[in-house]
Amino acid sequence: xxxxxxxxxxxxxxxxxxxxxxxxxxxxxxxxxxxxxxxxxxxxxxxxxxxxxxxxxxxxxxxxxxxxxxxxxxxxxxxxxxxxxxxxxxxxxxxxxxxxxxxxxxxxx
Amino acid sequence: xxxxxxxxxxxxxxxxxxxxxxxxxxxxxxxxxxxxxxxxxxxxxxxxxxxxxxxxxxxxxxxxxxxxxxxxxxxxxxxxxxxxxxxxxxxxxxxxxxxxxxxxxxxxxxxxxxxxxxxxxxxxxxxxxxxxxxxxxxxxxxxxxxxxxxxxxxxxxxxxxxxxxxxxxxxxxxxxxxxxxxxxxxxxxxxxxxxxxxxxxxxxxxxxxxxxxxxxxxxxxxxxxxxxxxxxxxxxxxxxxxxxxxxxxxxxxxxxxxxxxxxxxxxxxxxxxxxxxxxxxxxxxxxxxxxxxxxxxxxxxxxxxxxxxxxxxxxxxxxxxxxxxxxxxxxxxxxxxxxxxxxxxxxxxxxxxxxxxxxxxxxxxxxxxxxxxxxxxxxxxxxxxxxxxxxxxxxxxxxxxxxxxxxxxxxxxxxxxxxxxxxxxxxxxxxxxxxxxxxxxxxxxxxxxxxxxxxxxxxxxxxxxxxxxxxxxxxxxxxxxxxxxxxxxxxxxxxxxxxxxxxxxxxxxxxxxxxxxxxxxxxxxxxxxxxxxxxxxxxxxxxxxxxxxxxxxxxxxxxxxxxxxxxxxxxxxxxxxxxxxxxxxxxxxxxxxxxxxxxxxxxxxxxxxxxxxxxxxxxxxxxxxxxxxxxxxxxxxxxxxxxxxxxxxxxxxxxxxxxxxxxxxxxxxxxxxxxxxxxxxxxxxxxxxxxxxxxxxxxxxxxxxxxxxxxxxxxxxxxxxxxxxxxxxxxxxxxxxxxxxxxxxxxxxxxxxxxxxxxxxxxxxxxxxxxxxxxxxxxxxxxxxxxxxxxxxxxxxxxxxxxxxxxxxxxxxxxxxxxxxxxxxxxxxxxxxxxxxxxxxxxxxxxxxxxxxxxxxxxxxxxxxxxxxxxxxxxxxxxxxxxxxxx
Numbered sequence: 001x002x003x004x005x006x007x008x009x010x011x012x013x014x015x016x017x018x019x020x021x022x023x024x025x026x027x028x029x030x031x032x033x034x035x036x037x038x039x040x041x042x043x044x045x046x047x048x049x050x051x052x053x054x055x056x057x058x059x060x061x062x063x064x065x066x067x068x069x070x071x072x073x074x075x076x077x078x079x080x081x082x083x084x085x086x087x088x089x090x091x092x093x094x095x096x097x098x099x100x101x102x103x104x105x106x107x108x109x
Numbered sequence: 110x111x112x113x114x115x116x117x118x119x120x121x122x123x124x125x126x127x128x129x130x131x132x133x134x135x136x137x138x139x140x141x142x143x144x145x146x147x148x149x150x151x152x153x154x155x156x157x158x159x160x161x162x163x164x165x166x167x168x169x170x171x172x173x174x175x176x177x178x179x180x181x182x183x184x185x186x187x188x189x190x191x192x193x194x195x196x197x198x199x200x201x202x203x204x205x206x207x208x209x210x211x212x213x214x215x216x217x218x219x220x221x222x223x224x225x226x227x228x229x230x231x232x233x234x235x236x237x238x239x240x241x242x243x244x245x246x247x248x249x250x251x252x253x254x255x256x257x258x259x260x261x262x263x264x265x266x267x268x269x270x271x272x273x274x275x276x277x278x279x280x281x282x283x284x285x286x287x288x289x290x291x292x293x294x295x296x297x298x299x300x301x302x303x304x305x306x307x308x309x310x311x312x313x314x315x316x317x318x319x320x321x322x323x324x325x326x327x328x329x330x331x332x333x334x335x336x337x338x339x340x341x342x343x344x345x346x347x348x349x350x351x352x353x354x355x356x357x358x359x360x361x362x363x364x365x366x367x368x369x370x371x372x373x374x375x376x377x378x379x380x381x382x383x384x385x386x387x388x389x390x391x392x393x394x395x396x397x398x399x400x401x402x403x404x405x406x407x408x409x410x411x412x413x414x415x416x417x418x419x420x421x422x423x424x425x426x427x428x429x430x431x432x433x434x435x436x437x438x439x440x441x442x443x444x445x446x447x448x449x450x451x452x453x454x455x456x457x458x459x460x461x462x463x464x465x466x467x468x469x470x471x472x473x474x475x476x477x478x479x480x481x482x483x484x485x486x487x488x489x490x491x492x493x494x495x496x497x498x499x500x501x502x503x504x505x506x507x508x509x510x511x512x513x514x515x516x517x518x519x520x521x522x523x524x525x526x527x528x529x530x531x532x533x534x535x536x537x538x539x540x541x542x543x544x545x546x547x548x549x550x551x552x553x554x555x556x557x558x559x560x561x562x563x564x565x566x567x568x569x570x571x572x573x574x575x576x577x578x579x580x581x582x583x584x585x586x587x588x589x590x591x592x593x594x595x596x597x598x599x600x601x602x603x604x605x606x607x608x609x610x611x612x613x614x615x616x617x618x619x620x621x622x623x624x625x626x627x628x629x630x631x632x633x634x635x636x637x638x639x640x641x642x643x644x645x646x647x648x649x650x651x652x653x654x655x656x657x658x659x660x661x662x663x664x665x666x667x668x669x670x671x672x673x674x675x676x677x678x679x680x681x682x683x684x685x686x687x688x689x690x691x692x693x694x695x696x697x698x699x700x701x702x703x704x705x706x707x708x709x710x711x712x713x714x715x716x717x718x719x720x721x722x723x724x725x726x727x728x729x730x731x732x733x734x735x736x737x738x739x740x741x742x743x744x745x746x747x748x749x750x751x752x753x754x755x756x757x758x759x760x761x762x763x764x765x766x767x768x769x770x771x772x773x774x775x776x777x778x779x780x781x782x783x784x785x786x787x788x789x790x791x792x793x794x795x796x797x798x799x800x801x802x803x804x805x806x807x808x809x810x811x812x813x814x815x816x817x818x819x820x821x822x823x824x825x826x827x828x829x830x831x832x833x834x835x836x837x838x839x840x841x842x843x844x845x846x847x848x849x850x851x852x853x854x855x856x857x858x859x860x861x862x863x864x865x866x867x868x869x870x871x872x873x874x875x876x877x878x879x880x881x882x883x884x885x886x887x888x889x890x891x892x893x894x895x896x897x898x899x900x901x902x903x904x905x906x907x908x909x910x911x912x913x914x915x916x917x918x919x920x921x922x923x924x925x926x927x928x929x930x931x932x933x934x935x936x937x938x939x940x941x942x943x944x945x946x947x948x949x950x951x952x953x954x955x956x957x958x959x960x961x962x963x964x965x966x967x968x969x970x971x972x973x974x975x976x977x978x979x980x981x982x983x984x985x986x987x988x989x990x991x992x993x994x995x996x
Contacts, residue, residue, distance in 0.1 A: 027136060028143040046140060046166040050133075051175035058180040066132075071143070076136045 012044065012052050014095060017061065017080060017088040024079035026069060027053060053078060061087050126182075133173055141166060187502070188509070195510035205482060208887070209475045210518045213565060215880055216471035217522030219464040221550075221558045222529040223457075228557075229548050230449060230457050236370070238310030239405075244415060245447035246276070246402040248423070251436035252710075254692075257398040259433075262426060266402075266439065269422045272415040276404035277305025278383050281375045283649050285847075286342065288355030295649055295849045296338060298357065299377030300386050306333075308405045315339075316350035316365030323382040330361040330385050336369040338378040357387055375401060395433040403444065416441040455949060456870050462943075463620060463877045466613045468561070470881050472569040473606040473613075474888040475514070479573040480603050481895045504574055511570035512563075519562035526550070526558075572602045603892050604924070608932045614878075614885040615936025615969055620943045621871070621878035622961040627954040628871040631864055637791035637802070639725045643856035644824040644833070645687055648841055648848055662811050665820050667844060669717040675836045677828035680722035685813065686714040686793060687821040687859075693769040693806070697756065698781060711752060711804045712793055713769055715813035721788060723823040731763045731786030739809030744782040746812075751790040752804030762787065769806065771815070782812070823856075830855070882969070886976040893925050894980035901987065908989040918981045925977030933966055940965070 019030050030053075031044040056062045061084030069075035080088065141162055148158035166172075177183050199206040237243060246266070248256045260278065267276045284298030303319040312318075314336065323331050334349065343349050353362050356379060367380075406415055423439040490503055527550060534548040648668065655661045665683050672681040685691065694708035702708055721733045729750060738745045746767060753762050766781040792802045810816060826833050838850050861868075897904070904917055912920075944956025954961070 026139070028140045032147075046137070047168070047172045047175060050137065050140075050172055051179045054176045055179035069139075071146070073139065073142075074135075075139050076132065 011095075012048060013056060014088070014091045015042070015044075016049075016052060016056060016078075017084055017091065020062065020078050021080050021085065021088055024065070024077040026075035026077050028075075030078070056084070060084075129180075129182075133176055137169055137172065191502075191506045191509045192513065194506060195513045198510055199514065202482070205478055206514070209478055209514055210521060212471040212474050212884055212887075213468075213515060213518035213569075214521035214525060215884075216464070216468035217519050217558065217561055217565065218525035218529065219467050219877060219880070220561050221522060221526035221554060222533065223460050223464045224557050225526070225530045225548055225550055225554050226533065227457055227461050228551065228553055230453065235444070236311065240444060242406045243309070243444040244273075244404055244406060244412060245442045245444055246404060246419070247440045247442070248398055249438050249440055255440070256437075258400045258402040259395050259398045260400060261395045262398075262423075262434070263400065263402055265426055266419060266422055269425070270404075270415075270418060272407055272410045272418045273404040274407040275304045275308045276402060277302040277308060279305060279375055279401045279403070280383060280386060280399065281377060281401070283357070284377070284379055285357050286338075286354060286379075287358070287847075288353070288360065289342075291342065294342070295851060296378035297376065299375055299380045300383045301380055302383050305403065306380070308403075311368065311371055313365040314368040315347065316363070318365055318367070319380060319382055324384045326384060328382070328384075330356075330359055330381070331364045332356055332361045332379045332381045333365040333367060334363055335367055335371065335376075335378045335380075339366045356381070359387065361385075395430055412441060412443055455946070459620070459947060460870065460873060460877075463617055463874055466617050467877050467881050467884070468565065469568075470610050470613050470617075470884045470888075472565055473610045474884050474891075475569040476572045477603050477606050477888055477892055479511070479569060480576060480606075481891070483573045483576055507574055508566070508570055511566040511574075515562045515566035515569075518565075519558060523558055572606065576602060600896070604928055607889055607892050607928045608935065610885045610888050611929060611932025611969065611973065612935035612939060614881045615933060615965065616939035616943055617874075617878045617881045618965045618969065619936075619940035619962055620947060621874035622965045623944055623947055623951055623954055623956060623958065624871040624874045626958065626961050627951040628864075628868060630954060636860075637726070637789055640856045640860060642825055642827050643723070643725075644826070644830060644853065645856055645859055646822050646824070646834075646837070646853040647851045648820050648822060649851065650820060650848065654845070654847070658814065658816070661816060664844070665717070665810050665816075668820065668822070668841070669719070671840050671844060672822065672824070672837060673719060675833070675840060677826055677833055678836075679825045679827070680719045680725075681822060681824050682717040682720035682723040683810070683820045683822050684714060684716045684720055685816065685821065686716065687823070691815070693771055695752075695756065695804075695806070696768045696770065698766040698768070708770070709756060709804070711769075711806050713806050713808060713813075714793070715808050715810045715816060717810065720807065720823070723825045724791060725825060726789045726791065728786045728788050730761075731784070733786055733788075734807065734809050738785075739811035744780050744812055745785045745809070746782040747786040747788050747807040748784055749788050749790045749802075749805040749807075751802050752806065753787050755804050767806075769808075782808070882972060885969075886972045889925060889928070889973055890976040890979060893921060893977040894983075896924065897921055897980045897984045900984075904984050904987050905989040905991070908987065914985040917985045917987075918978075921981035921984050922977060925973065925981075929970065929973045929977075933969065936969075937962065937966070 015034055016030060019025060019033050025033065027046075027049055031046070031049050034042050034044050053062065053064075057064055057078070061081055062078045063081050064076050064078050066074050066076055069077075141159075144162035144165065145155075145158045148161050149155060153161060174183070177186070246258060248258055248262065250256060258278065263276070263278050267273075270276070278301070280300040282298050282300070284296040286294055286296060301319070303321050303324050306318040307320075313333065316333070318333055319331070322328055332354075334343075339345060339349060349363055350365060351362065353360050355361070361381070406412065419439040419441055423434070423437055427434045427437055493503060494500065530548055530550055650661060650664055655664055669681065669683050672678070675681070691713045692710050693713040695711045696702065696708055716734065718734055718736050718738075721728055728747065731747070734745065734747055737743065746769075748762060748767075756762075757765070762784045763786070765784050767784060768779055768781050770779055788805075788807065790802045791805070793805060822837075824833065824837065834853055841848055841850050900921075904912075904920070907917065907920070940962060941957060944958075948956045
């Protein structure tokens with residue numbers, strides 16, 4: 001396993017939106033989930049995770065709520081809004097187009 | 110996201126700031142604890158787990174900053190810091206802040222106050238539906254004189270017009286109110302076509318307005334009261350509608366009350382339908398042009414179209430009725446133009462220009478102060494830049510400082526303006542200002558004020574900001590901040606600003622000078638008589654009581670006789686000379702004039718026998734009018750010296766016969782009258798002295814067939830006025846107990862009122878010019894003093910090397926003198942231009958008047974010399990040793 005990859009800006013947004021689209025999660029759980037699913041390839045730093053969460057909430061794509069976490073302590077849970085759902089679909093479509101285009105180029109040569 | 114949404118979101122965050130910070134802390138701590146727990150689960154010790162978690166998380170402060178940035182709070186934070194910094198900067202130099210703020214506050218206050226007047230006079234519209242459609246209608250004769258409208262003409266216009274959707278005839282006259290539980294009193298009546306009411310679209314405050322049925326012959330008499338009459342006479346009694354009172358001696362039912370400030374084109378205390386005019390007032394002839402008329406243009410019709418159509422109709426009538434309507438034309442004037450004369454507009458705009466100049470000068474001053482400070486502060490700024498402040502941040506901070514300065518000045522200025530506007534409103538009440546025109550600060554004025562503050566900040570901040578943005582950090586730091594290397598560059602700016610200030614001041618001063626000079630001319634000008642110890646008053650003789658001409662003249666004759674018997678009164682005379690101007694065409698027996706249009710026009714006044722005694726003048730030649738003059742066969746006339754000079758040059762007019770005709774009223778021949786005396790030239794109208802004195806003829810009342818139903822009385826007495834007035838009232842009521850005596854005032858008061866406009870506007874100009882002069886002096890002083898301070902070392906060296914005090918004064922004064930000369934040259938050009946603009950308002954003052962201009966320039970030079978010599982003399986006395994040590 002090499003050095004964890006730095007995430008391109010925008011990609012992190014997409015990942016966050018995708019993770020919370022299944023169920024509301026708090027910040028640590030989001031980071032953990034990304035790390036787990038990517039099999040430790042993608043490590044989200046706190047320094048970029050929280051600003052991204054705040055920005056997404058500020059833009060109206062996420063809402064937050066304090067509630068009891070799995071450990072019993074209250075934590076701030078983020079959930080997707082309707083506008084966030086639309087944004088996720090848009091970004092997913094964009095990502096598909098981009099990655100298939102990149103794949104095409106790579107496979108052709 | 111839409112920017113408004115972004116802004117509200119930002120504001121929300123700002124308001125919930127504390128909660129945001131708390132939540133952020135809690136959230137990040139939760140993250141840390143969760144990570145620590147995870148690490149422990151992975152086999153770390155407690156301390157190791159925490160340290161490792163900390164390490165993997167990175168700087169908490171940095172994360173928090175980034176989070177704040179995400180929700181746009183960082184910009185707010187920085188702005189907050191900048192404002193605090195700006196505030197501290199201003200606090201640190203209270204002298205500068207105070208000087209700048211006072212200069213700006215004065216400029217802003219003057220602008221806000223004058224803009225309030227502009228707003229009221231020129232911008233705010235009348236409370237009428239589509240006021241731009243309302244037009245004033247008049248007849249003018251071949252000489253361009255405005256005559257009013259006659260009833261038959263009006264009817265013909267109304268039948269023929271296509272451009273006017275409705276038209277109304279108005280007659281304004283006396284209104285005697287009695288038959289209620291109060292003393293009879295006299296007010297002003299407005300008889301109007303009901304269409305004139307509905308046309309304006311202003312609903313009554315109480316009851317109803319006039320309706321078309323009220324104009325039918327035989328309709329019951331009804332009246333609509335004005336708000337002021339309702340308030341003053343009936344104490345705002347809501348039960349007034351339906352009551353009957355005697356109006357002009359006829360039982361009339363009150364059907365409504367109009368709202369306060371009802372913008373009726375003619376002010377009146379009660380309105381009645383025009384067909385209810387008492388028969389004595391009815392003038393049905395085509396030549397009886399005693400009415401006023403107005404109308405509303407049809408939808409989409411331009412004033413010009415209405416004008417064209419009405420003059421066509423008038424020409425048609427001229428062919429149809431050559432006796433009465435030959436060469437008569439009709440004019441159409443927008444109501445606003447009719448109510449607010451061209452002169453008022455000019456003067457209001459001139460004032461606006463003057464205050465704009467004051468503000469510009471204030472801005473130039475503050476800009477200079479800022480420049481001096483900027484040169485001083487370049488080190489501070491260089492340090493800030495080298496410590497990591499971006500240039501943008503520095504400029505933003507400077508602009509904020511300016512905005513703060515302008516805002517505080519704006520607030521102070523607003524407070525001053527509120528007081529000034531209140532003063533203006535109270536002191537410009539009864540000067541023919543339309544009732545709907547209130548000098549109040551409304552949203553538009555506030556918007557203007559905000560705009561001015563912003564513009565001001567930009568104006569005075571521009572030069573310093575440009576200057577700062579070009580400062581090189583390394584240069585400043587290299588010099589160790591000992592001397593401001595930027596000064597020569599800043600000096601170029603300040604020189605330009607001072608020149609501009611001086612030029613603007615000269616323009617303002619000369620404008621004010623012209624106004625003051627013409628005002629002085631107005632006051633100094635010899636009316637031709639002694640105006641002191643003269644009382645004027647008016648007795649209104651109702652036509653209903655004295656319907657026949659002989660009755661009226663008989664009453665006036667008795668009035669003259671009885672009042673002359675009063676003790677302590679030197680002379681009393683009735684006259685029409687104070688009521689207004691009556692013009693006649695003068696023909697002289699034995700002289701042939703090719704056509705009537707070429708006859709000279711003279712003013713005609715009918716007067717009682719002791720008129721010249723009351724005026725306090727002596728007839729120059731011949732005799733005054735006597736008691737028996739004017740009887741048939743004894744028609745006589747007294748002319749003034751001016752008329753004698755104009756039309757009897759080198760001749761003795763005594764014994765000559767002349768005829769007075771009125772080509773607007775009748776073509777009938779009036780009798781020949783004999784000139785029996787020459788009176789000194791007295792100016793009429795007494796208050797307005799803008800022109801050469803008029804040729805005047807005086808005739809006995811009995812020869813004045815068009816005598817109006819009001820008699821002005823002139824009383825000369827050196828005694829106390831109160832008992833004299835009491836006796837006069839008693840004598841009048843002894844003759845007819847129903848007649849009110851009105852408008853009792855001294856002639857000097859009447860004249861002061863008539864000269865109100867030049868006095869007030871001249872004073873305003875003078876105040877603004879004074880402020881400008883002080884500001885310019887302060888500016889020149891500041892710049893010169895700063896120059897001296899900057900060159901202390903250089904001066905020390907020069908003195909040490911043997912420069913004489915004169916050399917030093919010259920060194921410093923040279924620059925000031927140069928600025929002054931350029932400023933004077935530019936200012937003179939501006940002054941000549943402004944003089945041309947003011948020309949219409951000047952009385953016997955040429956807009957190029959060399960005396961005024963020289964005087965103004967001298968004042969400016971003297972003030973400038975003092976302002977710059979002061980610092981120069983300080984430089985002269987500099988101790989070279991101290992100066993060099995300073996370096």
